[in-house]
Amino acid sequence: MAQHSADSTPHGPAAWRSRLDTLEAAVRARTALVPRLGIVLGSGLGGLADEIDHPVAIPFTELPGWPAATAPGHAGKLLLGELAGIPVVALQGRFHLYEGHPVGLVVQPVLLMRRLGAPVVVLTNASGGVDASYRAGTLMLITDHLNLTGVNPLIGSNDESMGPRFPDMVDAWDPALRALLRRAAGDLDIPVEEGIYAQLLGPNYETPAEVRMLRTMGASAVGMSTALEAVAARWAGLRVAGISLVTNPGAGVTGEPLTHEEVLAAGEAAGPRMRALVRRFVELLAEA
Numbered sequence: 001m002a003q004h005s006a007d008s009t010p011h012g013p014a015a016w017r018s019r020l021d022t023l024e025a026a027v028r029a030r031t032a033l034v035p036r037l038g039i040v041l042g043s044g045l046g047g048l049a050d051e052i053d054h055p056v057a058i059p060f061t062e063l064p065g066w067p068a069a070t071a072p073g074h075a076g077k078l079l080l081g082e083l084a085g086i087p088v089v090a091l092q093g094r095f096h097l098y099e100g101h102p103v104g105l106v107v108q109p110v111l112l113m114r115r116l117g118a119p120v121v122v123l124t125n126a127s128g129g130v131d132a133s134y135r136a137g138t139l140m141l142i143t144d145h146l147n148l149t150g151v152n153p154l155i156g157s158n159d160e161s162m163g164p165r166f167p168d169m170v171d172a173w174d175p176a177l178r179a180l181l182r183r184a185a186g187d188l189d190i191p192v193e194e195g196i197y198a199q200l201l202g203p204n205y206e207t208p209a210e211v212r213m214l215r216t217m218g219a220s221a222v223g224m225s226t227a228l229e230a231v232a233a234r235w236a237g238l239r240v241a242g243i244s245l246v247t248n249p250g251a252g253v254t255g256e257p258l259t260h261e262e263v264l265a266a267g268e269a270a271g272p273r274m275r276a277l278v279r280r281f282v283e284l285l286a287e288a
Helices: 012-028 046-051 103-116 175-188 208-217 227-235 260-287
Strands: 037-041 053-059 077-083 086-092 120-129 138-147 193-199 221-223 239-249
Touching: 012 103, 037 046, 037 103, 037 260, 046 077, 046 086, 046 260, 077 103, 077 260, 086 103, 086 260, 103 120, 103 227, 120 138, 120 227, 120 260, 138 175, 138 227, 138 260, 175 239, 175 260, 193 227, 193 239, 221 239, 227 239, 239 260
Parallel strands: 037 086, 037 120, 120 239, 138 193, 193 221
Antiparallel strands: 053 077, 077 086, 120 221, 138 239
């Protein structure tokens, strides 16, 4: 019987270099700007893009291999420009596992930010409150995460030139950056909480039993993005900070049903505070 050889096509991180080369070339055809900061804007938080000066906006569909954003509230654009005088790259929207995308695509944007030159990334999202004391509109600085999606972006052959096989996740959410966010919040008198963010697969909202489980596990908020991006970002050497906007109490906390319209409305209401906080953080980062 003939022997079949194993598939030698690289999978996982080992397959990403050529894709990132192509994406970088596509961006460089539009702008030579080298960002000092990357920002990922989650559901309802895309309005921060209006704060970016002299923006070069690239729709996702004009970047090789990137599909259109389908999540409500996600404009689906890569923006390069200046925020508070600092060159930045911002993702107005993101890719999710629940859209049917492979995990490699989900983390590609943060890896592209690193390739373009950004040493720091701020990940933002909309979330449900697992901590029963969190009301709609709470801003939570992420201290750590629980990846409960059942997948990991680093599975497969590794590329040691891009990141280590076994990246350390102690202080994955940079304490110094979080302290800078706290200082920015204090300067503006914006109340913030700190807590652990849990990522589930989605797209359904969690059941009351799942929210109780997450609370027992130590989570303060839950959503459908961010943790996988953080893993890939740390693997690639990015420093990571995160802000989670709690748009609603988790299932079972109030007994009321949950809707995405509620998420978007809370994001719009908290938009001015979020924009002010990130802008002040950028100003402090420039001074640091």
